Amino acid sequence: MSSFLYHVGRFSFRHKWWVLGAWIAALAAVFALIGALNPKFAQDFEMPGTDGGTAMEQMQDYFPAITEQQNEATTNIVIGAKDGLAGHSEEINALVTDLRALPEVTDPDKVANPVDVAQAMPQLAGSVLGDDGRVGLISLHQSIDRMDITVDDKDALVSVLDKHRGDGLQVEAMGGVMEGMETGGKSELIGFAIAFVIMIVAFGALIAAFIPLLTGIVGVGLTIGLLTLSAEFMSINQTATAIVMMLGIAVSIDYALFIVSRYRTERARGGDPADAAGRAVGTAGTAVVFAGLTVVIAVAALMVIGIPLITQMGMGAAVAVVVAVLGALTLIPALLGAFGRFAFSPRIPWIKHAAPGDDSETLGTRFGRSVVKRPIPFIAGSLIVLIVAAIPVSGMKLGMDMVTDDQVAAQELMAEGFGEGIGGELFVVMHTDDGTVDAAANSAVEGIKKLDGVVAPQSLTWTGNGTADPANPNIGADSAMIVVTPVSSPSSDATHELMEKIRGLASTTEAQGAELHVGGQTAIMSDLSAKLDSALIPYIAVVVGLAFLIMIGVFRSLWVPLIGTLGFVFSVLATFGITTWIFSDGALGLIEHTKPMLSFLPIFLVGVVFGLAMDYQVFLVTRMREEFIHGMNAKDAIVAGFKHGSRVVTSAAIIMISVFAAFMMAPDTTAKMMGFALAVAVFFDAFLIRMIVVPAVLALLGDRAWRLPKWLDKLVLDFDIEGSKVRDRGLHTEQQEVVEVG
Structure with a gap:
C-alpha cells in the first residue's frame, strides 16, 4: 500500500492543478445538482420496531387531523401569583392581547384569561386553573410546523413574556416555540478559528497552518453537499448533519496535520519536492488510511442500533471520514505543490521551531524520555486519576430529559399547579x-x-x-x-x-x-432510551472488536491493540463518571438544573471519541514502530516517536477539546453536557492514555511489544504502515540538496 500511496502523493504534487481542478469540479457539480433538484430533508423522526413508533404511525393513518395539530407548535403559557390570579386580571388580559398578536396564531379567541374561562365554564376550571387559583394555563397554538420553528419565533414570544412578568405575576412558557434553537454554524466557526491559531503555533507559518484548514473546509463542504443531495433519493433527517460536521472537521484537520508535518520532515531530508510529497503520503498517508478505517468502523457500526436517524448519522460520518482521507492523500500534496517553496512561509518570528533534521531535544523528546525512564509512576498516576473520575459512574442514570433551562421554571410552576405529568x-x-x-x-x-x-x-x-x-x-x-x-x-x-x-x-x-x-413524545423518548441502553454493549463490542483486529495487522502486535482498547475503556468510564458527578449529582454547584445523562450520549461519545482515539494511537505509535523496525531499540524508538508525533497529536487534541468545549458556552444544560463530555473524553484519552499509559506500558514490554506469535505472524498481511518501502525513495540521486523548511 505504501508504494501505491507514494505514487498517489507524487502524482498529486506534480499534477497539482489537475487535482485541485478535480476537487473544485466535484464541489461545483454537487452544489449545482442541489440547486437543480432542491432536495428536502425529512422532517419526521422514525422509531421502527418499537411500540411507540407503531402508535405514532397509526395516529398518522387513523387520526390525521390530530397528528397534524400535534406537528404544529402549541406552547403552554404558565402564569402564577402567590396571592391568586384573580387579583391580576388586568395584567393577564394585557398578556392575552399581546399573545393573540403573535404571528400564525391559529384561533386567537381560544387564547384566553384562565380566570375568565374557569368562571364561564366551570367544567373546565380544573384544566386551566390549579393550586387553588394561584396557577393558570394558557394554550397558544400557532400554525408553525414544529420542525420549522426558528429562534425568531421563540424570541418573539419571550419578549411578550418579559414584558408582562413582574408585579407579583410569574409568566413562563414551555413546549411549542420555546423549542426553537439557533441554527448551527457558530461552534464550527469557533472550531476553525481555534484550529487555525493552534496550527500556526504547530508549524510556525501561516500558509502551512492554512493548508489543513482549507482541506477541512473543502472536505466538510463536499460531505454536507453529498448528504444533502442524497436526501433527494432517500429519507435523510437534517439532524444527521450534526455529527457529520463535528467529525468531519476533526478528522480532516487531524489527517492534514499529519501529512503536512511529515512533508516538512521529508522536505528537510532533501531531494525533489515531489518525491518528498510522495514519501510523506507513502508513510504518513498509510497511517491515515488505517486510522480512517477504524473511524469508519466506529461510526458505521451505529447501524446496529436500528434507529434510522442514528444510522443516517453513522453513514454520513463515514462518508465524511472517507472524504477526509481522500483529501489528505490528494488535496494536501496538490496544495503543497501549488504553494511550492512558500508552503512554510511567512514565518512567525516569535514562534521558534527546531529544524526537522535537528537532533536537539524538544519538549516532546524530554517528556517521552521521562515516561520511558519512570513508566510505573506515570502509569499509576494516570490510572489513579481515571479510576477516581470513574467512581460516580455507578450512579449514572440515562434519560431523555430534553427540557431546556429556559423552560425549567415553567415546568416547575406547571407541576405545582397541575402535576408533573402535564405536557407528558x-x-x-x-x-x-x-x-x-x-x-x-x-x-x-x-x-x-x-x-x-x-x-x-x-x-x-x-x-x-x-x-x-x-x-x-x-x-x-x-x-x-x-x-x-x-x-x-x-x-x-x-x-x-x-x-x-x-x-x-x-x-x-x-x-x-x-x-x-x-x-406520544413521552413514550417515544422512553422507547428510545430503552433501545439505546440495550444497544450500547453490542455496539462497543462490534467497534472495539473490529478495530482490535485491524490494529493487529497495522502494528503486527497483540500488545499495542490490547493496550489501546483497554485504555479507551478506562477513558470512557472516567468520562461517564465525571459527567455524572457534575451534571447529574450537581457537584461543585456548577450546574443549576441537574438532569440524567442523555440516553444517546454514551453511544454518540463512544463513536466519536473512539475514532479520534485510534487516530492519535496510529499517529503516535506508528512512528515508534517505524523507528524500531529500522534499528532503534524499543525505548529509543518510543522517544523518537514522541519527538516526531507528539506535537501533531497534541495540536489535534487541543483543537478538538477547544471545539467541544465551545458548546459549554451555550446557555442550556443539555448542550453543556455534550460539550463537556466530549472535551473531557478527548483530554483523558489523548493526554493520559495515548501520551502516557500506552508508551509507558510499551517501555515496560520492550521488544515483546512488537512481536506476534509465529503462527499469527504468518496469517497477518504486511500492510507496511510505516512506509518502509518508500522511506528513502528519491534520496539516492546525485547531488541531493538538503532544504531547510523549518
Missing part, C-alpha cells in the same frame, strides 16, 4: 380490522382507570375516528385514542412503569379483536 401525556392508540373498536376501547378505558399514577382516572374516555355521525365520531369507529396524563414527570421511572402497564392491557384488547399501542 401518553397516547393510547387502538385499531381493529374486524368491525368496530367499541368493546375493546371501553375495556381499555376501564383497565387504565384501575392503574395507579393516572391523573383524574374517572374522567378518562376514548375518541374514535368514525365518520357516520360527525357529532359522535365514536359511532362506527375502527380506531380509538385514549389520552392518559401521568401523575409523575415524563422522564421518571413511575411514568415508564405506567406506560408498560398500559401496554400490558394489549393482551386483553387483542382477545377482543383490537391491537393496542402507546405513543
Whole structure:
C-alpha cells in the first residue's frame, strides 16, 4: 500500500492543478445538482420496531387531523401569583392581547384569561386553573410546523413574556416555540478559528497552518453537499448533519496535520519536492488510511442500533471520514505543490521551531524520555486519576430529559399547579380490522382507570375516528385514542412503569379483536432510551472488536491493540463518571438544573471519541514502530516517536477539546453536557492514555511489544504502515540538496 500511496502523493504534487481542478469540479457539480433538484430533508423522526413508533404511525393513518395539530407548535403559557390570579386580571388580559398578536396564531379567541374561562365554564376550571387559583394555563397554538420553528419565533414570544412578568405575576412558557434553537454554524466557526491559531503555533507559518484548514473546509463542504443531495433519493433527517460536521472537521484537520508535518520532515531530508510529497503520503498517508478505517468502523457500526436517524448519522460520518482521507492523500500534496517553496512561509518570528533534521531535544523528546525512564509512576498516576473520575459512574442514570433551562421554571410552576405529568401525556392508540373498536376501547378505558399514577382516572374516555355521525365520531369507529396524563414527570421511572402497564392491557384488547399501542413524545423518548441502553454493549463490542483486529495487522502486535482498547475503556468510564458527578449529582454547584445523562450520549461519545482515539494511537505509535523496525531499540524508538508525533497529536487534541468545549458556552444544560463530555473524553484519552499509559506500558514490554506469535505472524498481511518501502525513495540521486523548511 505504501508504494501505491507514494505514487498517489507524487502524482498529486506534480499534477497539482489537475487535482485541485478535480476537487473544485466535484464541489461545483454537487452544489449545482442541489440547486437543480432542491432536495428536502425529512422532517419526521422514525422509531421502527418499537411500540411507540407503531402508535405514532397509526395516529398518522387513523387520526390525521390530530397528528397534524400535534406537528404544529402549541406552547403552554404558565402564569402564577402567590396571592391568586384573580387579583391580576388586568395584567393577564394585557398578556392575552399581546399573545393573540403573535404571528400564525391559529384561533386567537381560544387564547384566553384562565380566570375568565374557569368562571364561564366551570367544567373546565380544573384544566386551566390549579393550586387553588394561584396557577393558570394558557394554550397558544400557532400554525408553525414544529420542525420549522426558528429562534425568531421563540424570541418573539419571550419578549411578550418579559414584558408582562413582574408585579407579583410569574409568566413562563414551555413546549411549542420555546423549542426553537439557533441554527448551527457558530461552534464550527469557533472550531476553525481555534484550529487555525493552534496550527500556526504547530508549524510556525501561516500558509502551512492554512493548508489543513482549507482541506477541512473543502472536505466538510463536499460531505454536507453529498448528504444533502442524497436526501433527494432517500429519507435523510437534517439532524444527521450534526455529527457529520463535528467529525468531519476533526478528522480532516487531524489527517492534514499529519501529512503536512511529515512533508516538512521529508522536505528537510532533501531531494525533489515531489518525491518528498510522495514519501510523506507513502508513510504518513498509510497511517491515515488505517486510522480512517477504524473511524469508519466506529461510526458505521451505529447501524446496529436500528434507529434510522442514528444510522443516517453513522453513514454520513463515514462518508465524511472517507472524504477526509481522500483529501489528505490528494488535496494536501496538490496544495503543497501549488504553494511550492512558500508552503512554510511567512514565518512567525516569535514562534521558534527546531529544524526537522535537528537532533536537539524538544519538549516532546524530554517528556517521552521521562515516561520511558519512570513508566510505573506515570502509569499509576494516570490510572489513579481515571479510576477516581470513574467512581460516580455507578450512579449514572440515562434519560431523555430534553427540557431546556429556559423552560425549567415553567415546568416547575406547571407541576405545582397541575402535576408533573402535564405536557407528558401518553397516547393510547387502538385499531381493529374486524368491525368496530367499541368493546375493546371501553375495556381499555376501564383497565387504565384501575392503574395507579393516572391523573383524574374517572374522567378518562376514548375518541374514535368514525365518520357516520360527525357529532359522535365514536359511532362506527375502527380506531380509538385514549389520552392518559401521568401523575409523575415524563422522564421518571413511575411514568415508564405506567406506560408498560398500559401496554400490558394489549393482551386483553387483542382477545377482543383490537391491537393496542402507546405513543406520544413521552413514550417515544422512553422507547428510545430503552433501545439505546440495550444497544450500547453490542455496539462497543462490534467497534472495539473490529478495530482490535485491524490494529493487529497495522502494528503486527497483540500488545499495542490490547493496550489501546483497554485504555479507551478506562477513558470512557472516567468520562461517564465525571459527567455524572457534575451534571447529574450537581457537584461543585456548577450546574443549576441537574438532569440524567442523555440516553444517546454514551453511544454518540463512544463513536466519536473512539475514532479520534485510534487516530492519535496510529499517529503516535506508528512512528515508534517505524523507528524500531529500522534499528532503534524499543525505548529509543518510543522517544523518537514522541519527538516526531507528539506535537501533531497534541495540536489535534487541543483543537478538538477547544471545539467541544465551545458548546459549554451555550446557555442550556443539555448542550453543556455534550460539550463537556466530549472535551473531557478527548483530554483523558489523548493526554493520559495515548501520551502516557500506552508508551509507558510499551517501555515496560520492550521488544515483546512488537512481536506476534509465529503462527499469527504468518496469517497477518504486511500492510507496511510505516512506509518502509518508500522511506528513502528519491534520496539516492546525485547531488541531493538538503532544504531547510523549518
